[in-house]
Amino acid sequence: MLLTDESGITEEEFTSLTEEERVKRDNALILQHYTREQKRLSEISESLRYAGTLQRALLPDENHIRQYVHDSFLFFSPKTDLSGDFTWMTRIGSKLIFTVADCTGHGVPGAMMSVMGLSLINQIVMEERCYEPSFILRRLDERISKAFSRYKPDERAETYDGMDIALCVFDLTTRELHFAGAMRSIWVTDESGIRELRGARYPIGGMRIEKARTYEGQCMKLTATASIYMFTDGYPDQFGGPNDKKINRSRLRKLICLVNELSMHEQGQQLAEFFHFWKMYREQTDDVTVLGLRL
DSSP states (O other): OOOBOTTSOBHHHHHTSOHHHHHHHHHHHHHHHHHHHHHHHHHHHHHHHHHHHHHHHHSOOHHHHHHHOSSEEEEEEOSSSSOSEEEEEEEETTEEEEEEEEESSSHHHHHHHHHHHHHHHHIIIIISOOOOHHHHHHHHHHHHHHHHHTTOSSTTOOOOOEEEEEEEEEETTTOEEEEEEESOOEEEEETTEEEEEOOBSSOEESOOOSSOOOOOOEEEEOOTTOEEEEEOTTTTTOEETTTTEEOHHHHHHHHHHHHTTSOHHHHHHHHHHHHHHHHTTSOOOSOEEEEEEEO
């Protein structure tokens, strides 16, 4: 039996080739493999770009946010075509409900997790009619943990899949802001300065070492000049600058204090410009989301 290789040549025919003919044949095979691989990579890239377009269609953009809060900005910069960050906002009666979340990972896994998060929050708020932030997060944690527990091969195994999230409910009548967070905080600024409302020290879903998760709620009344800032860790964790260091939370906080007197649109431009100036030619570290609202 005569064996053939990928080019269709038999072993006997191969041994009869001259050295020059063998080199030409090998080069042709290499080119064939390269062309096939490039086509495969191009198809994958095109699929990811299209998936990114579909994901962005699900996420609110600045125009959507401004339908609810005119003086606002949204700086959203995914690391790749797909993002693990998501923003969500709706109004029910006098209550404005909004959230910024950072799901485990980025790219395809993060995007799948973000779609799950968006779907569950919609169900909890719109169908179950839950409007209290700490209760919404408890339900979200229960639903995500239950979803992943069905697919664990070992009941003792832990999953790291989950999200960090900050969620607010603002009453437009009383101007009371109710907040709860999971590994995420928010900053509130007014004429007295800047105040941080801290979230719980554990995520939604993910590895569970606590006996119970409560996601304690906080409430404050906003003045007429108050602004709210919510962000994922992609902005402060970006490396760059003259010494290749992170922007960090402290520098972001100072930057927000510096631009706070500007309109929200201008603040968003300033934050975006500083981010790209700091990053320069370096690779983006993570997905980035910063939401600013002047309520």
